[in-house]
Structures are given as C-alpha cells and as structure tokens.
Amino acid sequence: MSEEQQVGLPVVVVGAGPVGLAAAVHLLDQGLEPLVLEAGAQAGAHVREWHHVRLFSRWAEVVDPAAEKLLAATGWTHPDPDAYPTGQEWAQRYLQPLAEVLGDRVRFGARVVGVARRGRDRVVDAGRESEPLTVHVQTTGGEERILARAVLDASGTWASPNPLGGDGLPAVGERTAAGRIAYQVPDLVDPDVRARYAGKRIAVAGSGHSALTALVALVELAGAEPGTHVEWLLRRGRVGDTFGGGDADQLPARGALGKRAAAAVEAGHVTTVTGFRTVAVEQAVDGVVLESLDGRRLAPVDEVVVLTGFRPDLSWLSEVRLDLDPTLQAARALAPLIDPNVHSCGTVYPHGVTELAQPEPGVFLVGMKSYGRAPTFLAMTGYEQVRSVAAALAGNREAAERVELVLPDTGVCGGAGLFDDPDPTAEAGQGGCCGPAEPVAVTVGQGPAGIDR
Structure with missing residues (x-):
C-alpha cells in the first residue's frame, strides 16, 4: 500500500478514556481521521469504576484545552474550574459529552485483542515500512480487522492491578482467597x-x-x-x-x-x-x-x-516492535524521567512524541500506559502527549517538539523510597529528584484522589 493510500486510513485510538478522547480531538485538529475503539459500553468505562472517588486535580486541570474548545461550540458549559470532580462527575459531565460530539468516530463494545503489521509478524523486516497496521477487534458480532495508519494505545492500566504478593506475583493462596x-x-x-x-x-x-x-x-x-x-x-x-x-x-x-x-x-x-x-x-x-x-x-x-499500583497489559501488542524500559515497562526514553526509585517530586520533564516513539512506526503508548508501572501520572501529562503525537503524525514536527508542560510539585524530595534504604543525601537536598543532579538530555522545549488519569 502506498503512502498516499495509507493517508486515507484512520488513526486508531485504543480506549475512550480522558486521554483517548483527547487524542481523537487533537487528531481532528490536525486534519487526521481518528477511530476510537472502546471495550466498554460507554465513555470513561474505567473511570466509572472508581466513580465514588474524588480527584485531587481541579476541573481546570482535567479538561483538555482542545476538547474544551470543541465542546464549547455545542453549548457545553465548563464546570467550576476550581472544583474537584469525582470519577462519576468527570465521566458524566465531560467524557460522555465529548464522546457524543465525536459521534461515530467512537465505537463501544469493541475490544482490541491485537495489533500487527499487515502480513508480517514482528520478525519480518521486508516491506514493514510500506504496510499499514492491522488492528484485531473483538465485538459482539464477531472478529474484525481494521487497517490503520497509526495506533495510539490509550487503554490505561486500571484493568491490571498489581497483586498482593510482595514479589510482583500473586501470593500463595491469593487467588483462592x-x-x-x-x-x-x-x-x-x-x-x-x-x-x-x-x-x-x-x-x-x-x-x-x-x-x-x-x-x-x-x-x-x-x-x-x-x-x-x-x-x-x-x-x-x-x-x-x-x-x-x-x-x-x-x-x-x-x-x-x-x-x-x-x-x-x-x-x-x-x-x-x-x-x-x-x-x-x-x-x-x-x-x-x-x-x-x-x-x-x-x-x-x-x-x-x-492498592499496590497497576501495570500495563502488553499481551495484545506482542506482534509489534516495542522498546520498553526493562524495569518500568515504560517507553525507554521516558523511563529515566519518571522512575519512582529516583523521582518523588511529581515533576516530570515535558515530553512528547520524541520520548514516546517506538521502533514500530506509527505505534505509540500514551496516557497512563506510557508510564508502565510508574505512579503519579496526571491527566494533563497525557493531554500534552497526544497533542504532540497528533502533530507529528500530521507532519507538523515543529508543533510536535514544542512541548510545554509544568507539573505541580508534590513537595517531597529524595526518591520514592520504594524499598527500605532511602538515599541519605536526599534529606540534605543533595540528591534525589529535587537537589542538584546530572543533566538529563531532553529533545523537547523543555485517580482516585490518587487516580488522576
């Protein structure tokens, strides 16, 4: 398939959560056609599962600017910017209206079970650049194959909680109990x-x-x-x-x-x-x-x-080529910026398409899934990620690399203390993520009350 023919294919977005829907809006802004595939029956299916929990971010920080502009044209009223929504409010007052505006570009009851390069497993090099991606979808009507010019995986990690076992696997008897x-x-x-x-x-x-x-x-x-x-x-x-x-x-x-x-x-x-x-x-x-x-x-x-955190489900991405950090299972270039063994301040360098790019052309892990097993992801991070990726897919490299994001500091220094031996220099402001550190090369311009995805 020629490059011109691939241009007519949709960009498939996996997941109709906050970041997935924002991705669809940014793709539209760039003149690209999105297709959002959501396994659940409605927008923000995962968010609705923690409907009773109040976010620690204000409405002003959990509404994507481009999505707000799109919604405003329909007469939608932005909730009080200084109020803190619950998961239910976030889903009902923002995500659902946004999905409705996007219309047929969002399909529910469509579970993505695989992504591959058409006619080639992950081993084959020949012709890889010229073939589109195939998205394997399971619906109530059976199986489908959708051709895509790119795939943005915004499926999150909510469905894959970490177990009780201290070694990352279920404890003996955990499943029985x-x-x-x-x-x-x-x-x-x-x-x-x-x-x-x-x-x-x-x-x-x-x-x-x-x-x-x-x-x-x-x-x-x-x-x-x-x-x-x-x-x-x-x-x-x-x-x-x-x-x-x-x-x-x-x-x-x-x-x-x-x-x-x-x-x-x-x-x-x-x-x-x-x-x-x-x-x-x-x-x-x-x-x-x-x-x-x-x-x-x-x-x-x-x-x-x-409540020991979450991890990404990478099983249905087994036939595309990913370069992930072996510790966090996050994009390799992003991992040093978010490693909880080092960072506890909540301050993450601005990042976008450069850090999120994978060896498989057109495949991006965005949103909470881009962090792998690292915690403290904020919705505003995901919104900036998909804005950058959408610009890159449209060929607007300058906009893609102009990533500007200032995240709120937690006020805690010295690494997350994931084990028993914190860095003794951190308390003196001489180490960790808040004190002086070695320069980090970056190539860009720069939930539940705890789940802010």
Whole structure:
C-alpha cells in the first residue's frame, strides 16, 4: 500500500478514556481521521469504576484545552474550574459529552485483542515500512480487522492491578482467597459494600494515594461502626514520606489527602505494619492470615484491600516492535524521567512524541500506559502527549517538539523510597529528584484522589 493510500486510513485510538478522547480531538485538529475503539459500553468505562472517588486535580486541570474548545461550540458549559470532580462527575459531565460530539468516530463494545503489521509478524523486516497496521477487534458480532495508519494505545492500566504478593506475583493462596480481597478503594456509600467492611478487621496494602484514600474512608467508617479496625501494610521499612508533602504540595487537595491520612492513622483505628512483604494468604476459620517474607503472621483479618499500583497489559501488542524500559515497562526514553526509585517530586520533564516513539512506526503508548508501572501520572501529562503525537503524525514536527508542560510539585524530595534504604543525601537536598543532579538530555522545549488519569 502506498503512502498516499495509507493517508486515507484512520488513526486508531485504543480506549475512550480522558486521554483517548483527547487524542481523537487533537487528531481532528490536525486534519487526521481518528477511530476510537472502546471495550466498554460507554465513555470513561474505567473511570466509572472508581466513580465514588474524588480527584485531587481541579476541573481546570482535567479538561483538555482542545476538547474544551470543541465542546464549547455545542453549548457545553465548563464546570467550576476550581472544583474537584469525582470519577462519576468527570465521566458524566465531560467524557460522555465529548464522546457524543465525536459521534461515530467512537465505537463501544469493541475490544482490541491485537495489533500487527499487515502480513508480517514482528520478525519480518521486508516491506514493514510500506504496510499499514492491522488492528484485531473483538465485538459482539464477531472478529474484525481494521487497517490503520497509526495506533495510539490509550487503554490505561486500571484493568491490571498489581497483586498482593510482595514479589510482583500473586501470593500463595491469593487467588483462592479472592472472595475476601478487593483491588480498589471501597465505595462505602454503597450499603452492600459498607456492610462488607463495617465492624471488620481489614488489611490495607499499599502506600500510594489510593491506599491513603482508603485509609481515610475506613477510619471514618470505624468512627461510626464499632469494631472496625485497619491493619495498614507497608512494604517499605518505615512510614517516611508516605503521607506526601502536605502544605508544600502544589496540588492542595493531594497535600490535604496526605494530612488527612496521617490524622486517620493517629486516630487509633489503624495499626501500621512496616516492612511487610506478603508471601502467603492462608484461609482461617475467622478470616485469612497474611504471612510476610520475614515469617511474621498477622492475626486473622476479615477483608483485604490491595492498592499496590497497576501495570500495563502488553499481551495484545506482542506482534509489534516495542522498546520498553526493562524495569518500568515504560517507553525507554521516558523511563529515566519518571522512575519512582529516583523521582518523588511529581515533576516530570515535558515530553512528547520524541520520548514516546517506538521502533514500530506509527505505534505509540500514551496516557497512563506510557508510564508502565510508574505512579503519579496526571491527566494533563497525557493531554500534552497526544497533542504532540497528533502533530507529528500530521507532519507538523515543529508543533510536535514544542512541548510545554509544568507539573505541580508534590513537595517531597529524595526518591520514592520504594524499598527500605532511602538515599541519605536526599534529606540534605543533595540528591534525589529535587537537589542538584546530572543533566538529563531532553529533545523537547523543555485517580482516585490518587487516580488522576
């Protein structure tokens, strides 16, 4: 197929979440035809699964500027820029209207199960540059093959939560105990969910914003329901900067969340267990017993809430050539800028098509999936990513490389402390991501209260 013929093909965007829909808008702005394929039944399907959680970013920070312009032409009214939406509000008041404006360019119930170069597996070099991509799609009507000039994977990581096991794999007995384990922040407004946790002993595993959100919610439940108690399991050896930067956080709601979580722990309904790396989940008469790598065993708990982060599902990209960082599973050029073993400030160098490009021409991982296993992704990062990629696909290299983005600092320095031995120089401002560091080469111009995707 000639280059001219490929120009008439759509750019397929996988996922109708915040970044996927923004990608479609930016592609249209560049004169390209997008086709958004969404496995769910409506826009923001993953966002709707944490509908009860409030973002720590304001409306002003979670609406893409180009999407706002498109919506404004239909009479859409921007929500209060200084208010903080819940997942449900984000989906209903922004994502759904945006999908409706895009119309037939968004297809629901279309699950992408594979992407390849037409007629060639990943091994074949010959003719690779001249052939379009084939997107394999599963629908209720059967299988389809869609030819595409490019594919933007904005499918996110929500569907692939990390397990409880401390080595990245499910702990022994974790699958068997699935009935007592949840992998998202409980919606305690739901009567059935509330009844599941009220008056129970609950283990919460994790140290990110989702875990802090769960701690706050469960401690509030404990205040109303006697007998409710939380065992907070931290893999790191000490609490350290787990609660974040507080008043120094440039996202005030994010800082406030950390302060509320700290207060919740101090209220007495939480027992903090540090250095606990789960290796086994054992069924007991009165619940489940968790065992750590060092042999410690907790008293039986009724429920376990696992909030240990997410990882990308790369299985359906097996036939395209990707160059990913071996640690984070993020784009190799992006990984050093977001590595949680180094960065905890939340400040990420502006990046776009240059950092996101893959060896497979026309294939880009964008949005939360571009971060691989790294946390602290912000929606505004994804919006700038897809603006840059869309410009590049349209041949506007100058616009693609003019990446300008200033992200809010968390106010925490010295690396994320993912293990037990933080850099001792960080506290003195001499290391980590906030102090002086070696120059980093960049080629550009520069969720739930914890899920901001």
